[in-house]
Structures are given as C-alpha cells and as structure tokens.
Amino acid sequence: MAEWYHTLQDAIVTHAGEWWTYLATGLLCWLDGFFPPVPSESIVIAMSALSETHGGPVQLWLVILTACAGAFAGDNTAYLIGxxxxxxxxxxxxxxxxxxxxxxxxxxRKGAVMLMSARFIPGYRIAMNMVAGFVRFPHRRFMVIDAVATLMWGALSVGIGLAAGSLFHDRPLLGIIIGIALGLVIGYLIERGHAWRERRHAARHPGEGPRGTVVE
Structure with a gap:
C-alpha cells in the first residue's frame, strides 16, 4: 500500500497541473478520511509548493477546492461508517x-472541540469521526463543524506548501520535501499536545472511566 501511494504521489507531482492531478488529490483526501494509510496532507503541500504563485503549473484555487471537498467527503464517510x-x-x-x-x-466530554482539532491529526481524526457516528452525534451539526475544520486544515496545508515554495523557489523538489516534513512535524506536535492535555486531565480526575463516568 505504501509503495502504491508513493508511486501515485510521484506521478501527481511529476504531472502537476494536468486536470487529472486535481481529481487524484481530491480522491486521496477523500480516502484519508477513513483509510489511514493514505496521508493526504503531503500531496496537498506538494501541489501547493508547485503552484503558479511560484511560477509553477498548479492552479492553487483548484487545489484548495478539490482538497477540501475530498476531505469533507472523507470525514462524512467515516461518520457514516461509524x-x-x-x-x-x-x-x-x-x-x-x-x-x-x-x-x-x-x-x-467535548465533542465539537475534538472534532475540530482532530482534523489536524492523521489517523486519529478517523477514530473521532467514526465515534461521532457511533454515538449518534447530530449529523447536521457534524457537517457544520467539519466544514469549518476542513477549511482550516486546507488553509494550513496550502500555507505550508506556499511557504516552502517561497523559501526554496529555485529548488522545487527540496521545497516539497521540506514542506511535507514541516506538515508532519506540525501534526506530530498537535497530537503530542492533545496527549499531554489528556494526561493532565487524567491526573486531575483519576476517578473517571473511559467515557467520563465515575469508576466505583
């Protein structure tokens, strides 16, 4: 699976700007919503680094549109699976x-907040979205929250790609690599921040069970 994904990613980067690369980007973002081995952030960052803003062939507005649409559809697919x-x-x-x-x-304990923040943590957002469906979190409310979170996620991913493209304008491949690495670091830091907050909560409320109920 990893080899297949990297082959597809290399093909998209090589042919960036052709019509099918936007559809492929949206497809990967959709799959990432419920299939963890497909990390969509990296391809969004790579496409953004090659945008016409830096003289590249990629139209940025199409990247944002297809990435956000795919991510939103993927999150809702996970919700329905749950x-x-x-x-x-x-x-x-x-x-x-x-x-x-x-x-x-x-x-x-804090559904809306976690749905927003989980969008930035690959893999973990899948669990949150599926659990939202499992506990019958209102679907309309879920879609509103997810739409906002998806736009924020898209803005962050595209922003990282644009920053990398600006810093390494003469070396687009290096810019892509640095951008993807930065995206992974940010995702890791967000995940560690959540883990730290949960450890603090557990230390302050040692009597709570896994669902926030008191363990007797």
Whole structure:
C-alpha cells in the first residue's frame, strides 16, 4: 500500500497541473478520511509548493477546492461508517482499542472541540469521526463543524506548501520535501499536545472511566 501511494504521489507531482492531478488529490483526501494509510496532507503541500504563485503549473484555487471537498467527503464517510458498522471490527488490537476508547471519552466530554482539532491529526481524526457516528452525534451539526475544520486544515496545508515554495523557489523538489516534513512535524506536535492535555486531565480526575463516568 505504501509503495502504491508513493508511486501515485510521484506521478501527481511529476504531472502537476494536468486536470487529472486535481481529481487524484481530491480522491486521496477523500480516502484519508477513513483509510489511514493514505496521508493526504503531503500531496496537498506538494501541489501547493508547485503552484503558479511560484511560477509553477498548479492552479492553487483548484487545489484548495478539490482538497477540501475530498476531505469533507472523507470525514462524512467515516461518520457514516461509524453509524452503521461496529467499530470493534475496525479498531482491532491493543492500539486500536486504546484509540477507540480515548476517542469515545473525548467525544462525550467535548465533542465539537475534538472534532475540530482532530482534523489536524492523521489517523486519529478517523477514530473521532467514526465515534461521532457511533454515538449518534447530530449529523447536521457534524457537517457544520467539519466544514469549518476542513477549511482550516486546507488553509494550513496550502500555507505550508506556499511557504516552502517561497523559501526554496529555485529548488522545487527540496521545497516539497521540506514542506511535507514541516506538515508532519506540525501534526506530530498537535497530537503530542492533545496527549499531554489528556494526561493532565487524567491526573486531575483519576476517578473517571473511559467515557467520563465515575469508576466505583
């Protein structure tokens, strides 16, 4: 799967600006909403770094449109999966169980806030969106929150790509690599920040169970 993704990403970057690369970008963003092995941020950053803003062939507004539309569709697909498919069949193993329990807990305690912030954490956002469907979080409200989060995510990813393209204008490939690396670092820092806040919450409320209920 990883080899397939990198082959597709290389093809998109090589032919950036052709009509099908925008559709492929949107498709990857859609898959990323419910299929963790497909990290859509990297291709959005790469396409943005090659935008016409820096003399490249890519039209930035099309990148933003297809990326946000794909991401929004992917998040809602995850929501519908969580509503109709038992999550224990999806999140298997010890790590999957921990992720599911944590997402379930956060959804009950501060659902809207977590849906917004989880969009910036690859993989973890899938758990949050599926749990939102599982606990019957109102779908219309979910779509409004997700639309705002998706626009913010798109702006951040495109911004990273533009910054990398500006700093390494004469070396577009290096700009793409630096931009993707920066995107990964930001995602990692956001995830670590959430983990730190949850550890603080657990330390302050040692009697709470996985759903925010008191353990007797």
């Amino acid at each position: 509503r109709h498919i038992p999550l224990d069949k999806i999140f298997r193993g010890e790590r999957g169980t921990r992720t599911l329990i944590r997402a379930h807990d956060l959804m009950h």
